Amino acid sequence: MAEFAEALARAVEASGLSLERIQHHLEQRGVQVSLSTLSYWRRGRSRPERPESLQAVAALEEILRLAPGALTGSLGGRRPRGRWVERATALEGIWGDAAIDLGREIARVNRLLPAPAKYLSVRDQAVIGPDRREVEIRSSAVIEAFEDGVDRMLIAKTADDTDRSPGDIVAEKSCRVGRVRRDDDHKLLVAEIILDRVLRAGETALVDLRLISDPGADSASADRTFLRTLRNYVLEVEFHPGAVPVRCHSFTRPGPDAPDVETGELWIGTTCAAHLVVPEAQAGHVHGVKWEWE
Template sequence: MAEFADALSKAVEASGLSLERIQHHLELRGVQVSLSTLSYWRRGRSRPERPESLAAVAALEEILRLEPGALTGSLGEKRPRGRWVERAAALEGIWQEAAIDLGRAIARVDKLMPYPAKYLSVRDLAVIGPDRREIEMRTSSVIEAFEDGVDRILVARTADETDHSPGEILAEKSCRVGRVRRDSEHKLLVAEIILDRVLRAGDTALIDLRYISDPGADSVYADRSFVRPLRDYVLEVEFHPDAVPVRCYGYVRSEPGGPDVDTGDLWIGTTAAAHLVVHEAQPGCVYGIKWEWE
């Protein structure tokens, strides 16, 4: 993402065009891209991935008088989509690129920027039913506001290829679910979580959510990644007594598209549960638990 943002930023500066003029030139070519999306691309806060966005990048190469492929070639591989992703840095781009009224409305909500708050700690609990399929994921988080006036955050969930859909989201205490957008093509759910009070810079809040799963096959893993360092992350998997795996182990993936590294077997106790504790979780890494049924 950084390579593309750097190339785009240098090209914009060299052209002498403002983002408003660039947007105008795009519109003349029948390409619709918002100013905020152009700004996020330039600053590396999101990246073009959808077909419409990639077409816009090709048009930008022409407008900025670049060689064909100068920008598209810097995009690299498409980012992987794990089931549990705290992908706040990209969420605003998702709203802006979505050609639907709901997306445009949510993008205009005050304090719905990607970086108004950070996670201090997160605890996830995946509940596996007697049919070996995930029933739900319960998550409890502590966030801290970066600035005054934070009253909501965005969360995202992407389903597995075998899942029917990304499921549903429910709020427990201290917050409520606001507007929700679903992308059926990518099995993506993005939700606005409204806090029970407005935070000032340095204030903290508790967020308790439940993600109701919609699996289409046996579940074999649970994981999450983060866009910035996290002090403490706890992942627990609770199995039904009639569906206890023969092996359970932790893993970490240090880079997109990289291999999963086995971090060791995890004990399944008498309560048919196993857990993983990560101190100082690093941005971009995926931390998870896998298990084997046979």
């Protein structure tokens, strides 16, 4: 990606054209590319991959008076795509087989590059019922597209060892649930979340979800992992008035298999709720809340 961005930046500077003029020349050739996409390409924040984007690159070579292939040759092969724990693209091949081993697939795509979107902010609210078991997590997020054409995201939901199943995912207001695959043996659910519109680079969307739980024992924690660093993560745990724990604290883990690091005591207020604010949630880290019933 860096090679393409550097080549494009040099060519734009040498041409003396502004991005607005370049966009105008593209439009004259019947090629539609937003200014934010051109800016992202030049700065290396995203790269052209879709057929229409590659057509735009070929047109850029002509507009910037470059030799054919000067820009397209710097792109290399198509980069792999995968999911987040929240991943803003569809996984190729994951929907093909109803009996697919999702545990294996998620392990595979975890090693791939993030998709062309990121979270700007996330607020999760875990709801604990009168039987001390988690009812659901209500999640409200703002995402931003890195490039044109983002119209969906992929959510993976895992369950505790004591849960009876991975539960379910319900979309609210600004999105809807598309294809869903479940692996009950690994207590894993993957759902395709369809946005209410197609995003161009730099545009944002609201994503409101309910992650339905199916616990088989008392719940004792709620947490989340991000594959990209996120500023402004809020996790609130709302307890039923008839089931309030004796202690509540925040914790983090530098990785899924690392030990917990307790980060502070959390006060449970008169509304029977406690919350955690993470100003900067590090990529790959687990951030969460734990509590004790006795």
